[in-house]
Amino acid sequence: MSRHHAPARYILAVGLLAVAGGLGALWPLVVSDYWIGIGIELLKWIALTQSWVLISGLTGYISLGHVAFYGLGGYVTVLLWPILGVWGALPVAALAAAAAALPIGWQCLRVKGPYFVILTFGVAEFLKFAVIAIEDAIGSFGRLLMGGPSLAHLFHILLGLALVSCALTWLIGRSRFGAGLVAVREDETAAETIGVPTSRLKLIAYVLSALIPAMVGGVMALRTPFFDVSQAFNPVVSFTIVTIAIIGGAGGVWGPILGSLFLVTLHTALWSTLEQLYMMILGALLIGFVMFLPGGLTGIPLRAPRRTASTTAAEAP
Amino acid sequence: MSETLDTLLSGQLLVSMLVLGSVYGLVALGLNLIYGSMRLLNIAHGEIMMLGAYVGFWAFTLAAIPPYLAMVVSMVLAAGLGALLYVSMLGRVISRTTSLARLEANSLLIFFGLSVILQNLASLAFTSDDRSYPWFDQILQLGPVSISADRLMVMGVALGATLAVIAFFRFTLAGLAIRALIQQRDAAQLVGINVRRLNMMVTALGFALAALAGTLIGMVEQVSPFSGFPYTIAAFVVIILGGLGHLYGGLIGALALAAIETYGVAFTSASLRSLLVYGVFIAILLIRPQGLFGARRVA
Numbered sequence: 001m002s003r004h005h006a007p008a009r010y011i012l013a014v015g016l017l018a019v020a021g022g023l024g025a026l027w028p029l030v031v032s033d034y035w036i037g038i039g040i041e042l043l044k045w046i047a048l049t050q051s052w053v054l055i056s057g058l059t060g061y062i063s064l065g066h067v068a069f070y071g072l073g074g075y076v077t078v079l080l081w082p083i084l085g086v087w088g089a090l091p092v093a094a095l096a097a098a099a100a101a102l103p104i105g106w107q108c109l110r111v112k113g114p115y116f117v118i119l120t121f122g123v124a125e126f127l128k129f130a131v132i133a134i135e136d137a138i139g140s141f142g143r144l145l146m147g148g149p150s151l152a153h154l155f156h157i158l159l160g161l162a163l164v165s166c167a168l169t170w171l172i173g174r175s176r177f178g179a180g181l182v183a184v185r186e187d188e189t190a191a192e193t194i195g196v197p198t199s200r201l202k203l204i205a206y207v208l209s210a211l212i213p214a215m216v217g218g219v220m221a222l223r224t225p226f227f228d229v230s231q232a233f234n235p236v237v238s239f240t241i242v243t244i245a246i247i248g249g250a251g252g253v254w255g256p257i258l259g260s261l262f263l264v265t266l267h268t269a270l271w272s273t274l275e276q277l278y279m280m281i282l283g284a285l286l287i288g289f290v291m292f293l294p295g296g297l298t299g300i301p302l303r304a305p306r307r308t309a310s311t312t313a314a315e316a317p
Numbered sequence: 318m319s320e321t322l323d324t325l326l327s328g329q330l331l332v333s334m335l336v337l338g339s340v341y342g343l344v345a346l347g348l349n350l351i352y353g354s355m356r357l358l359n360i361a362h363g364e365i366m367m368l369g370a371y372v373g374f375w376a377f378t379l380a381a382i383p384p385y386l387a388m389v390v391s392m393v394l395a396a397g398l399g400a401l402l403y404v405s406m407l408g409r410v411i412s413r414t415t416s417l418a419r420l421e422a423n424s425l426l427i428f429f430g431l432s433v434i435l436q437n438l439a440s441l442a443f444t445s446d447d448r449s450y451p452w453f454d455q456i457l458q459l460g461p462v463s464i465s466a467d468r469l470m471v472m473g474v475a476l477g478a479t480l481a482v483i484a485f486f487r488f489t490l491a492g493l494a495i496r497a498l499i500q501q502r503d504a505a506q507l508v509g510i511n512v513r514r515l516n517m518m519v520t521a522l523g524f525a526l527a528a529l530a531g532t533l534i535g536m537v538e539q540v541s542p543f544s545g546f547p548y549t550i551a552a553f554v555v556i557i558l559g560g561l562g563h564l565y566g567g568l569i570g571a572l573a574l575a576a577i578e579t580y581g582v583a584f585t586s587a588s589l590r591s592l593l594v595y596g597v598f599i600a601i602l603l604i605r606p607q608g609l610f611g612a613r614r615v616a
Contacts (some may be wrong), residue, residue, distance in 0.1 A: 062422060107603050114358050114421040118553060119602045126595040133592055239433065242426070276437040283433035290426045291410060
C-alpha cells in the first residue's frame, strides 16, 4: 500500500474539500440563525484544533495557551475593523499573531515537556492581563461594535478558515517538513543528531499554528456587539482545544473534525441549561481519554488495521 | 525618594509580606511533596484549597464551628480525597507510564481535568458568589504595625504547620523514607521502602496541606469556585523558584514571591498584580528552563 505521493489521494482530498465547501456554503441559506450559530461553533473548533495539531500534535509540544493568538486576533480585528473592514482587518490580525508567535515560540520552544505546557498557559494569561492593563490605561472598558457583518457572512469566512486549516494539516502531515516535526516528537535529540533542524522546524510550525486562530478570533469578536478582553483571552478556549484534540486524536486531520463534532453536539445539548455539567463532563472526558485512550477516537479504528497490515507485510517471506 | 524609603521600611508591608509568604510556603510544600515523590504536576492544587476554604465558610455559617476546628475537618476530608484519587487513578497512571516526561505531561492534563471538574462542581453546588465570613477580625496594634487578629492567626498556623511538616521529615521514619523517595526513587525501593504506600500517604498529606492553606485563606479573603486557581499559579512560581522537588527551597521561594508581589504592588498598582505574578512565572521558566533541575534530578 503506497501511501506517499499517490496522486489519487490528492485528487480525493481536493474533491472532499470541494464537496465540504460547496455543501457548507449552502448551510446558512437553508437553516435558521440558531443552526448557523451551531455551524459557526463547529467550524471554529475545527479551525482552532486543526491549527493546534500543527505544533502540538506533530511535535508533541503541547500548547495550553493557544487562546493567546485567538484573543490577540480578536483584539487587533476589533481595533482595525472600523478602518479596514473585515477583509483588511483579518489578515492584519493574522500577521500580528505571527509577529507575536515568533518571539514567543523562539523562547518557549527551548523549554520542554510539562514546563512548555505551563509556560504557554502563563504566556497567554500574561498577554490577557497586559491587554487588560493597556485598555485600562487608555480608559477603555469594553468596546462596542455596531453593524458587524451578517451571521451568514461570518459563517462563510469560518468555513473557508476551517477548510484551509484542514488542508494545511493534511499537506504538512505528509510533507518532508511534517516528517521533521514528527521526528521531534518521537526523539528530539536523535532527530537533531541526524541533522534535522529541529529548532527551526518547531518555530515555523508554531508561527503557522498562530495564523488561523488569530483570524478565527477576529471573526468571533465581530460576531458579538461587545468585545470583552477576558472573554477573548478566556483560558477555557485553550483547554477546550486540547480536550478536542485528545478526544478526537491529534495524529491527523480527522481527529480534530471528529473531536469538534463530538464536543459541539455535547455543547448544544447541555450548554444553555447545564453549563457547569457540560464543563464537568469535559474535564472527565479529558481524564478518561488521557488514561484509557491516549490516541483519541481516531486512534482506535484507523491505526490498528494499518499496523497489522504493515506487520504482516514485514513478516511475509 | 523618602516616600520610596518609607514604603520599603513600612512595618505594615513587611507583615503582609510575611502573612502571604507563610501561606505560599504551605501551599508550595504540598505541591512540592507530590511532585517530588511521584513527578505528578498537581495543577488542581488551588482547587483543593478552594474546597478547604468552602469547608471553613460553611462550617462557620451553618454550624458556627470556628475555623480552627474546621481546619481539621477540611484536612481530613482532603486527605481522604487524595487517598481515594491515588487508589482509583494516580497509582495506575504511575505504574503504567514508563517515561517520566510522559508521566509529567499526562498528570498535568489529568489534574487539569480534575480542576475543571472541581471548579464547576463548586459553582453548581455553591453558586459563583464570592463568600467571606467575619471571625476574630479585631485589629491588634503591635508597635507601629496594626494587624487583624485573623491574619496573625493565619500566619501562625501556616508557620506552625510548615514547621510540623519539617519536623516530620527530619525525625520520623516515614518522613525520612519520603525524603529518600524524593532523592533516589529506585534506590529507595531497593532498600525496602514500600513506594506505593508512601505515595498514597504523600498524596493525602499534600492534599491535606492544600486544604489547610485553603481554610486559612478563607478566613481572610473571599472564596469563590474560581478563587483557587491563582494560588496554583503562585505555588508553581514558588516551587520553580526554589527548585522543583526541593522542600526547603520552596520556603525561600515563597518568601521571595511574597516579597515581589507585596512590594511590586505597593510601588505600582493593585491592578498589575496578576501581570507581575505571570511575568515572574514566565521569566523563571525561561531563564531557568528544565536544565536547571536536570542536574539535581535523579530519575
